[in-house]
Amino acid sequence: MHGTILVVDDEPKIVKQARDYLEKGGFRVLTAGDGTTALAQARHERPDLIVLDLNLPGLDGLDVCRALRRESDVPIIMLTARVEETDRLIGLELGADDYITKPFSPRELVARVRAGDLEIDLHGHRVTRAGEPIHLTRSEFNLLAVLAQHPGQTFPRAQLLDRLHGVAYDGYDRSIDAHIKNLRRKLEANPVEPRYVLTVYGIGYKFTDEQ
DSSP, X not given: OOOEEEEEOSXXXXXXHHHHHHHHTTOEEEEESSHXXXXXXXXXXXXSEEEEESSOSSSOHHHHHHHHHTTOOOOEEEEXXXXXXXXXXXXXXXXXXXXXXXXXXXXXXXXXXXXXXXXXXXXXXXXXXXXXXXXXXXXXXXXXXXXXXXXXXXXXXXXXXXXXXXXXOOOOXXXXXXXXXXXXXXXXXXXXXXXXXXXETTTEEEEOOOO
């Protein structure tokens, strides 16, 4: 069992879909259909991560996020059908860690949840895991950023080398292996069995999209 996830949404079909995939991924799943119940569940059960719909009856997702951030640093992934960038930005400013827009891929949801304790600040060039800072070199950070922005997409070594140094760089693509090894040593609890940066044998590397 990987941890406890609280899924908050007022659409039973979405809740069931998220619960089924997360449970297959090894998580214990709690559910709530409104903001008041979500807060009570979060305070009583203390989940490891919350998947939170913004458009909830009564106490909406932004209010729930605001209340949670006054008392907890639990990772929050916003789930919303809204396409306006303003809603997402408000949620992130209130302390949400990530967002997924409906309709969503259940595999993507599981991948985002698995990576929930790993936070990557692209603008600030900072990485934390479970709130603890991880010190990466510039090349390691850039490599992680490329992979994490495209979960599930496999990148050949040569393509990653181009992303890091530019197409004119006359380098050896196996140097990517050395960067990956160092990245796993810093990111992974067990670098031999990585959760985040995965090898696709014979091709290259990808950021996790496993269920």
